[in-house]
Amino acid sequence: MKFITLLLITSLITQSVIASELPDLGDVSQNSFSASDEARVGNEIMREIYTDPQFYDDPELTDYLNNLGARLVAASDAPQQSFSFFMLKDNTLNAFALPGGYIGVHTGLIEAAQNESELAGVLGHEIAHVTQHHLARMIDSQSNGILPSLAVLALAILVAKSNPQVAGGTIAAAQAASIQKQLNFSRDNEREADRIGIKTMAAAGFDPNAMASFFERLQKYGRIYENNAPAYLRTHPLTTERIADMQNRAANFTSKQVTDSLAFQLLRTKLHVLNLRPDLAVIEYQSASKDPHYANLTSILYGLTLALSQNRQFSQAEISYQQLSKFASPIIDLLGADIAQKSGDIKLALQRYRQARVRYPHYRPLTYSYADALIITGLNNDAVTLLTDLTRTYPDDAKLYQLQARVYAQQGKDFLRHYALAEFYARQGSLTAAIEQLQIALKTRDGDFYQTSIADARLKQLIAQNKALLAQQQK
Incomplete structure (x- = not known):
């Protein structure tokens, strides 16, 4: 990732994070690294992630992941805490x-x-790592008690969590005693996260044995491919004792057979198809569709339909979709509209989008694609009406403002385009970029008095927020 700057953070990790005292797992309120500090670190690192090529902005997968996460958070010991789940390709x-x-x-x-x-x-x-403030405790345990720049700290945390090869090289440079302290700290936190995670997933209606089965499979894979072990094993140390502890804890809950959601089945298939060359994906799923022993016909049919569309075999994709459309899912409906749009049948695509929105009015990935189709076909007024209504319902949705900026650009409304871009950047934490867009908007002179008054007030608000943030970072 472009935002991991090893030379910048090596000394920070080796001296400040790795060389920490083993923290007390007691009341986090005693820590000097506060909840507001955590929020600032998270916001800063996400601002970088949003612009990184590995950030995977797939609306369907992001929507699914956040719905699954919300279900788990609601069943956790901290249901009031705010979470946001994102994907990296x-x-x-x-x-x-x-x-x-x-x-x-x-x-x-x-x-x-x-x-x-x-x-x-x-x-x-x-x-559980978040609700138990494990990262905050690790940071707060610095022996010198001095917090580094939050921006640098954010980079240090990410390199240790998402790039274990780099982190491993950094750790190797630290003193042996400091390494052992960090490993002990990590194991304590992993056991606590296991215990709370199993409790949470069981309360959310999932099979509590699944955590141990997944980690056990990872451990076996790591032994077979020792030099190419899964990244998760390097950031989350696994031992036979830890897996046995998971199994013992899961035994305290009722074992259950849990049917996978259709969304999980379809989107897992989607990832697999998109990882293959389109023509090879078609061959694979055509073969699978003829296998009588393959249990999940819906996923196979979805995979084949998507693969045909990706390979631009739209006639065959449409035939396959007709079979697939018998199953109810907004993911399937969206694929049907996408096939029609890519094949050039805009009238059919818009019809399918509208019918699907009646069935699934709150499925935002469908709405994004519908708005995109309206913009592409030049139905700008319809797109403006749709997006204006949606931004009132979902005022924190950055993608809606990004779509708004596109349609206003197509209409030649410069003031509104830059204002929408400002709101898009503000919701991604890029306050400087948001301020710049508002300044450009006010210079366009095509906004009326009411619009420019709102923009001027918003500009002052963002400038004040940015100054306050910079002041906090310099403390």
């Missing part, structure tokens, strides 16, 4: 928690999970 098996309730998941982890409970187990574990 990376085939390695990894997930990591950041301060402020941000949890990153690699696409490879979703593909590797054999069922939804296994994925829920990993998320439950990462949620």
Whole structure:
């Protein structure tokens, strides 16, 4: 990732984070690294992640991940805490928690999970890292008691959590005693995250045994491919004793057979298809569709339909979609509209989008694609009406403002375009960029008095927020 600057952070990790005293796992309120500090660190690192090529901005997968995460958080000991789940396009098996309730998941982890409970187990574990303030305690345990720049600290945390190879090299440079202290700290936190994660996933209705089964499979894989072990093993140390402890804790809950959601099945298939060359994906799923022993016909049919569309075999994709459309899912409906749009049948695409929105009015990935289709076809007034209504319903959704900026650009409304871009950047934490867009908007002179008054007030608000943030960072 471009935002990992090894030379900048090596000394910080080796001297400040690795060389920490073993923290007390007691009341986090005693820590000097406060909840507001955690939020600032999380916001700063997410601002960098949003602009990184590995950030995977797939609305369907992001929506699914956040719905699954919300279900787990609601069943946790901290249901009031705010979380945001995001994806990185990376085939390695990894997930990591950041301060402020941000949890990153690699696409490879979703593909590797054999069922939804296994994925829920990993998320439950990462949620526990956040609710127990493990990163905050690690940071707060610095022997000198001095916090480094939050921006640098954010980079240090991410390199240790999401890039274990770099982190491993950094750790090797530290003194042996400091390494052992950090490993002990990590194991204590991993055991606590296991215990709380299993409790959370069981309360959310998932199989509590799935966490142990997934980690046990990872451990076996790591032994076979010792020099290329999954990234998750390097950031989350596993031992036979730890897996046995998971199994013992899971035994305290009722074992259950949990049926995977259709969304999990379809989106796991989607990731697999998109990782293949389109023509090879078609061959694979055509072969699988003829296998009478393959149990999940819906996923196979979805994979084949998507693969045909990706390979631009739209006639065959439409035939396959007609079979697939018998199953109810907004993911399937969205694929049907996308096939029609890509094949050039705009009338059919818009019809399918509208029908799907009646069935699934709150499924935002569908709405994003519908707005995009309206913009592409020049139905700008319809797009403006749609997006204006949605920003009132979902005022914190950055993607809606990004779409607004596109349609205003197409209409030649410069003031409104730059104002929408300002709101987009503000919601991604890029206050400087948001301020610049508002300044440009006020110079366009095509906004009326009411609009420019609102923009001027918003500009003053963002400048004040940015000054306050910079002041906090310099403390």
